[in-house]
Amino acid sequence: xxxxxxxxxxxxxxxxxxxxxxxxxxxxxxxxxxxxxxxxxxxxxxxxxxxxxxxxxxxxxxxxxxxxxxxxxxxxxxxxxxxxxxxxxxxxxxxxxxxxxxxxxxxxxxxxxxxxxxxxxxxxxxxxxxxxxxxxxxxxxxxxxxxxxxxxxxxxxxxxxxxxxxxxxxxxxxxxxxxxxxxxxxxxxxxxxxxxxx
Amino acid sequence: xxxxxxxxxxxxxxxxxxxxxxxxxxxxxxxxxxxxxxxxxxxxxxxxxxxxxxxxxxxxxxxxxxxxxxxxxxxxxxxxxxxxxxxxxxxxxxxxxxxxxxxxxxxxxxxxxxxxxxxxxxxxxxxxxxxxxxxxxxxxxxxxxxxxxxxxxxxxxxxxxxxxxxxxxxxxxxxxxxxxxxxxxxxxxxxxxxxxxx
Numbered sequence: 302x303x304x305x306x307x308x309x310x311x312x313x314x315x316x317x318x319x320x321x322x323x324x325x326x327x328x329x330x331x332x333x334x335x336x337x338x339x340x341x342x343x344x345x346x347x348x349x350x351x352x353x354x355x356x357x358x359x360x361x362x363x364x365x366x367x368x369x370x371x372x373x374x375x376x377x378x379x380x381x382x383x384x385x386x387x388x389x390x391x392x393x394x395x396x397x398x399x400x401x402x403x404x405x406x407x408x409x410x411x412x413x414x415x416x417x418x419x420x421x422x423x424x425x426x427x428x429x430x431x432x433x434x435x436x437x438x439x440x441x442x443x444x445x446x447x448x449x450x451x452x453x454x455x456x457x458x459x460x461x462x463x464x465x466x467x468x469x470x471x472x473x474x475x476x477x478x479x480x481x482x483x484x485x486x487x488x489x490x491x492x493x494x495x496x497x498x499x
Numbered sequence: 500x501x502x503x504x505x506x507x508x509x510x511x512x513x514x515x516x517x518x519x520x521x522x523x524x525x526x527x528x529x530x531x532x533x534x535x536x537x538x539x540x541x542x543x544x545x546x547x548x549x550x551x552x553x554x555x556x557x558x559x560x561x562x563x564x565x566x567x568x569x570x571x572x573x574x575x576x577x578x579x580x581x582x583x584x585x586x587x588x589x590x591x592x593x594x595x596x597x598x599x600x601x602x603x604x605x606x607x608x609x610x611x612x613x614x615x616x617x618x619x620x621x622x623x624x625x626x627x628x629x630x631x632x633x634x635x636x637x638x639x640x641x642x643x644x645x646x647x648x649x650x651x652x653x654x655x656x657x658x659x660x661x662x663x664x665x666x667x668x669x670x671x672x673x674x675x676x677x678x679x680x681x682x683x684x685x686x687x688x689x690x691x692x693x694x695x696x697x
């Protein structure tokens with residue numbers, strides 16, 4: 302309707318989780334409530350742009366004044382266990398699970414011939430280097446359970462062969478709070494294959 | 500997880516249409532793709548903050564260099580018809596309907612004892628003034644169909660009594676593409692009361 306509001310809407314619509322309609326509503330709310338909504342957002346974006354970076358060691362998000370990041374420098378964590386994720390954002394839910402107490406390595410994506418992401422675009426050399434130098438005994442792959450994730454897992458297993466580290470992958474199976482009726486055939490096939498004693 | 504990202508997430512979660520989860524995803528996407536997402540958003544917010552204002556005549560969003568706004572200065576529109584809305588954002592869908600070719604007046608809200616919005620907080624004096632001075636013959640109230648909207652409609656009808664302008668309100672009834680099964684009793688009651696020849 303108004304070029305500056307349209308432009309704002311366009312920028313918001315690019316964010317994941319915002320449809321065209323939500324972006325339009327958000328844009329109008331921002332110009333309507335500049336004091337309460339627009340200014341704090343501008344300021345938060347400014348701080349994030351200036352301070353947030355990726356940890357030079359593991360690739361997780363951190364701030365410029367804390368590199369290596371808190372996860373990398375936490376001496377209570379087990380340096381012999383290294384969890385490989387695609388994106389820094391994947392670390393958050395893994396930490397929330399409370400089930401992993403080692404260190405992380407974010408690849409910055411996954412191999413994908415379709416999207417022209419080859420090994421040279423990912424932090425794979427850094428991974429190999431860390432495993433070799435830091436006495437890592439287990440590399441736990443927490444990757445997507447799609448074709449690209451599978452290919453990436455296979456590539457890493459090959460890459461780390463001979464380093465002496467065990468390469469494992471998160472279990473396949475049914476998600477929590479789900480039912481058989483909602484499960485796709487592949488998930489069920491994997492859940493049956495991986496069945497355990499009850 | 501990281502204070503600057505948390506702060507960003509908090510600012511985004513205040514926007515309408517964004518839940519906690521979408522805000523978290525959007526915040527992470529913004530710091531991950533500063534070039535593509537964060538910087539254009541900062542710039543669009545800056546332009547919107549600096550240029551967008553409310554038309555001094557009708558209250559619609561406009562830019563500082565176009566006040567009165569395009570709707571107010573468009574000579575092809577019928578100045579004898581004035582549509583009263585709560586918020587500038589309400590004008591957009593009315594314009595999209597293509598069914599109204601008069602001018603607009605945004606109140607900046609609706610009367611609400613619960614939220615302590617009295618007549619002095621709305622652009623009601625400006626409305627009365629416009630109706631009296633500009634030869635408005637019909638004031639079409641396009642207000643919410645809730646208690647506050649009803650109260651505001653009643654107040655305006657009273658306020659404009661004696662100006663000679665006819666005060667009308669949008670019809671109540673069933674929305675398009677809806678079914679009887681999805682309609683609440685009040686909507687159905689109003690739709691029955693307002694029934695028309697088929």
